[in-house]
Each structure stands twice: as C-alpha cells, then as structure tokens.
C-alpha cells in the first residue's frame with residue numbers, strides 16, 4: 001500500500017516575460033489501487049503538475065510538498081523518483097535516436113530493480129507485454145520513439161509502465177490523439193497494471209472518453225493551477241454534458 | 252531530380268577576415284612541388300579554421316628523422332606490402348598533394364610503402380596495419396592499390412606520439428572494392444596532418460571510414476575523384492573532441508564522370524571548453540557528370556559549454572542532369588529532454604548520457620563493417636564520455 005501526497009504545491013516557470021506561477025496550491029492524495037481523473041482545459045497546468053512530480057528541471061517548486069509513503073519526493077533526483085516507484089507517461093514522449101527500445105527497456109528495468117532481470121523471464125515478459133499492446137516484435141529494434149506514430153508512442157509508454165511496475169503512475173493525456181481501437185488497447189494495459197500490481201493512477205485527461213474504459217474512483221476538476229472541484233465519477237458525466245465553461249467563468 | 256540546396260554555406264564570420272574564397276573547388280592547385288604552396292598563415296580558404304602555429308613543423312621543407320613503428324597482420328596470398336622508391340612512388344600516386352603539409356610529406360618520406368592487392372583477389376579477413384609514433388618529426392607516404400575486381404578491408408590504426416604528416420594514395424582499378432578504415436587514436440600530444448586522395452575506376456566501390464579520437468591536432472582531408480562511370484564512394488567519419496583538441500576533416504568529392512554515387516556522413520561529439528571541430532564538405536558535380544547522385548551530412552553534438560563546431564557544406568553543380576544532390580549540416584546542444592526522459596525511467600545521469608551519445612554514433616559505427624573495430628570503438632566512446640563526466644564534475 002503506497003500513498004502519494006501533494007500538499008499546497010506552488011510551481012513557477014521562467015518565461016521570456018519573467019517568472020510565471022502556474023500551480024497555485026495543489027492538494028491531492030493518491031493511494032494504491034485508486035484512480036484519480038484530473039480533468040481540465042488546455043493550459044490549466046495539468047502537465048506542469050505531472051512534470052513537477054517527476055522532477056523536470058524547468059519547473060521550480062516554490063511552496064508545498066510532495067511525498068511518497070512519507071519520503072520527500074522533491075528532495076530526490078529524477079531517477080531516484082522513478083526508483084522510488086513513480087512513473088510518468090508523457091503527453092509528448094521524447095525521441096532518443098539510436099537507442100533501441102529493447103536496450104532502453106532492459107537498462108531501465110535494471111536501474112529500477114537494482115539488478116539485471118533474469119534474461120529468460122525478461123525476454124518472455126517483454127514479448128508478452130508487447131503482444132498485449134498489439135506491438136510488433138520488430139519494435140524492440142527501433143530507436144526509442146524514433147519515427148513512432150502518435151499511437152505507437154502512447155503504447156510504448158504503457159509498455160514501459162507495465163514492465164517497470166511503478167507504485168503510482170501519472171498518465172498525462174495518454175488518450176489524446178488516439179483512435180478508439182488504440183484507446184481501448186492502452187486502457188486495457190492500464191487496467192491490467194491496476195489488477196496485477198495495485199497501481200495507483202493519476203489519469204490526466206482533457207476528454208471524458210477514456211473514462212468509459214478506465215473507471216475513476218475520484219474526479220478532480222483542474223482550473224488555473226489548482227483543483228476547482230472534486231467528486232466521484234458522476235462529476236465526469238457532468239463535465240461531459242456541460243464542459244469547463246462554468247469553471248472558467250469564475251476563474 | 253532533387254536539389255536540396257546548392258548554396259555555399261556561410262561559415263563563422265569571425266574566421267573569414269581576409270579569406271579569398273575559391274571561385275570553384277576545381278581551381279585549387281595540386282602539386283608535388285613544395286614551393287607551389289606558400290607556408291600557410293591561417294588566412295587561406297583551406298587553412299582558415301586550422302591552428303597553423305601548432306602545425307608549423309609540418310610545413311618545413313626539410314628532412315625528418317623520425318619514423319612510425321609498423322606492425323602488420325599476416326598478409327594473405329595476392330597481397331603485398333613493399334617499399335617503393337621516391338620516383339616510382341610519385342608516379343603511382345593518384346593525384347598530387349593538395350596542400351603544403353602533404354607536399355612536404357611526400358618529398359621527405361623517402362619513398363612510399365605500397366599495399367597492393369592483385370587483380371581478382373578477394374580478401375575476407377581485414378588487413379590491419381598498426382602505426383605507432385615514438386616521438387619526433389615523421390613524414391609518411393602510403394599507397395593502397397587494388398587491381399581490377401579485387402576486394403579488401405584495410406584497417407590502419409595510429410597510436411603513440413608524433414608530429415606526423417602524410418599522403419595516402421588510394422587507387423581502385425575498375426570494379427575493385429575497398430573498405431578503408433583510418434583510426435586516429437594518438438596520444439594527446441600528437442600533431443597530425445594527413446591527406447587521403449582516392450581515384451575510383453569504373454564500377455569501383457570505396458567505403459572510407461575515418462575515426463578521430465586522439466591527438467592534440469588532427470587535420471585529415473579526404474579527396475575522392477571518379478575516373479570511371481558507375482563507381483560509388485561512401486565516406487564516414489566519427490570524431491570526439493575534448494578540451495584542447497582540434498579535429499578537422501575536409502572532404503572533396505569530385506564527380507567528373509557520369510553515373511557515380513557519393514555519400515558523406517560525418518558525426519562528431521564535442522566536450523570541454525576549448526574543444527574544436529571543423530568539417531568542410533565540398534562536392535563538385537562537373538558538367539560531364541550527368542546522373543550523379545550525392546548527399547553529404549555533418550552532425551555535431553555539443554556536450555558542454557565552450558566547445559565549438561564549425562561545419563561548412565559546399566555543393567557546386569555544373570549540370571542539371573543529375574539524380575540527386577543534397578547536403579545537411581546540424582549542430583545541436585545535448586538534449587536535456589532526452590536526458591529527462593531516460594532518467595524518468597530510473598536511468599542514472601551518467602548512464603543516460605552514455606546512451607544518448609552511443610545512440611548518436613550507433614548507425615555510423617555499424618557502417619564500419621569490421622566487428623572487432625566496432626566493439627573497440629564503442630568502448631573508446633564510453634571512455635570519452637567518462638572524461639566528459641569528469642569535466643562536468645570539476646565545474
């Protein structure tokens with residue numbers, strides 16, 4: 001049982017116009033097995049929240065705390081956060097030319113576990129996970145995200161998540177830009193990880209469609225750098241009907 | 252036909268004061284006469300990026316007493332390595348020297364070593380020549396000659412310390428195929444100015460790979476001229492410059508006859524405040540060279556502040572009847588987003604850097620086609636990256 005706790009998080013970025021505060025006091029607690037949908041309009045700061053938790057150097061934490069099972073996440077380096085059990089499926093995964101997917105996956109697994117995986121079982125695990133995500137075996141020989149289609153990139157993110165087995169996973173608009181078939185495949189992967197490892201999920205999304213495939217326990221409406229309203233799955237249905245206008249009016 | 256670009260790229264203006272550009276690359280003089288080339292001042296088109304002061308001894312028209320130690324793998328049947336007297340060596344050289352250092356090298360080398368592969372001889376195993384500098388001024392003249400339809404892989408590895416200038420002449424008779432690998436793994440005080448000149452007969456194939464890791468100054472220029480139709484040349488280069496190193500590679504591909512193909516692919520990494528690399532890629536497609544297909548690429552990866560990569564592609568086209576001609580040159584900073592991506596998967600900073608740099612060079616290294624060389628290069632690159640980490644740690 002793990003808990004990611006975000007308290008009063010304030011985050012700024014440097015822009016050409018000067019320092020800009022993007023997160024303005026975020027409070028959120030995610031336990032193992034729970035799925036929290038974070039829904040909000042573009043530019044509300046959802047990716048900033050995701051990157052800040054993962055430790056991207058562009059974002060400066062000016063106030064507040066993030067802990068994982070009581071450990072101070074903000075004190076950890078980027079790779080230490082991953083080793084502690086955090087995972088970020090990125091909205092825009094980065095190309096790393098010349099580094100093969102299979103080499104990358106093995107290197108990451110070894111780093112996370114602190115020892116190289118047993119070759120025999122590892123090869124089988126990767127093969128199985130790729131089959132589940134309908135990824136061709138030839139994927140392993142391609143460069144990381146190099147020339148991948150949008151859907152391939154997202155499946156590759158979920159592949160990593162399934163193999164690295166984090167405690168808490170942040171999915172930043174993993175659903176955006178996917179057709180329904182790909183959305184279903186990716187959602188199945190997330191649900192498998194929840195079933196198999198009791199993964200806690202922060203499901204950042206702009207659209208409600210993915211919530212038909214991944215059932216949230218909680219829904220948080222994210223507007224202008226903070227949580228504007230929280231509730232159960234019924235809140236998502238309301239958002240589907242009404243959109244974000246109501247929140248933007250008072251923001 | 253696709254012409255991507257055929258403008259002369261503008262080089263760094265800070266270095267172009269007083270430089271008179273050639274009208275055409277074809278006009279550049281070549282000569283065995285040392286006096287045909289004044290001692291370079293650094294203002295000449297082809298010396299403007301070079302640290303001429305460090306190269307000074309290589310311009311002196313005087314005898315040199317030093318030598319490199321030679322160690323050669325056992326030569327298979329049909330392959331010979333012989334000493335050739337100066338007159339004969341000059342006659343067998345495919346093109347006269349293109350600069351003073353090269354002319355001095357030929358004049359004072361005291362003849363040449365000739366590696367000759369007889370016609371129709373196909374050598375499976377790489378022929379390796381290890382040249383080790385033991386200090387001093389050294390001039391070298393080497394002939395690599397492949398008879399008609401001969402095929403071979405030749406790996407020449409240079410280590411140790413020297414002030415070394417050389418001319419390497421590569422003569423491919425019709426339908427010959429050569430994979431030539433030149434490894435510059437000198438000690439850190441070596442000064443090396445070399446010229447490789449290749450002549451490609453009809454239907455011949457040259458793959459030339461240059462790897463420059465060591466030395467204080469390495470300036471290695473490669474020229475390939477097509478003498479018969481249907482020939483192809485692939486020139487690959489890999490370099491890694493640290494603080495205090497100057498690594499320069501100039502290329503000239505001369506398409507003088509129809510239906511030949513050339514590919515130039517050079518990649519370099521730079522780390523450390525005074526690391527400097529220079530790449531100049533000249534391709535000339537003469538009026539007669541219809542059906543030419545050429546592409547040249549230079550990419551530089553700048554790992555730390557202060558390092559400097561100059562990259563000048565230059566494509567000169569005198570006929571419209573070509574298959575394709577293009578070039579690309581890109582110099583980029585080390586990508587923090589790639590680092591973040593890898594590290595967010597638990598991979599440590601050092602290891603992530605290693606992956607990115609290895610990835611940058613991976614396709615190039617696989618082109619060498621000599622497994623032992625490829626593996627040892629990967630290890631060498633890891634060592635170079637380890638140096639980068641030390642430098643970053645010092646800051």
Ligand SMILES: Nc1ncnc2c1ncn2[C@@H]1O[C@H](COP(=O)(O)OP(=O)(O)O)[C@@H](O)[C@H]1O
Nearest residue numbers: 013014015022041042043044045046047048058
């Ligand atoms: N690195 C950055 N530099 C400058 N501005 C940024 C940066 N990252 C985010 N922002 C700004 O912060 C706001 C929130 O962005 P983001 O977190 O990407 O929102 P969302 O993911 O909800 O669309 C936007 O106005 C965006 O322009």
Ligand SMILES: [Mg+2]
Nearest residue numbers: 046047091173
């Ligand atoms: Mg976003």
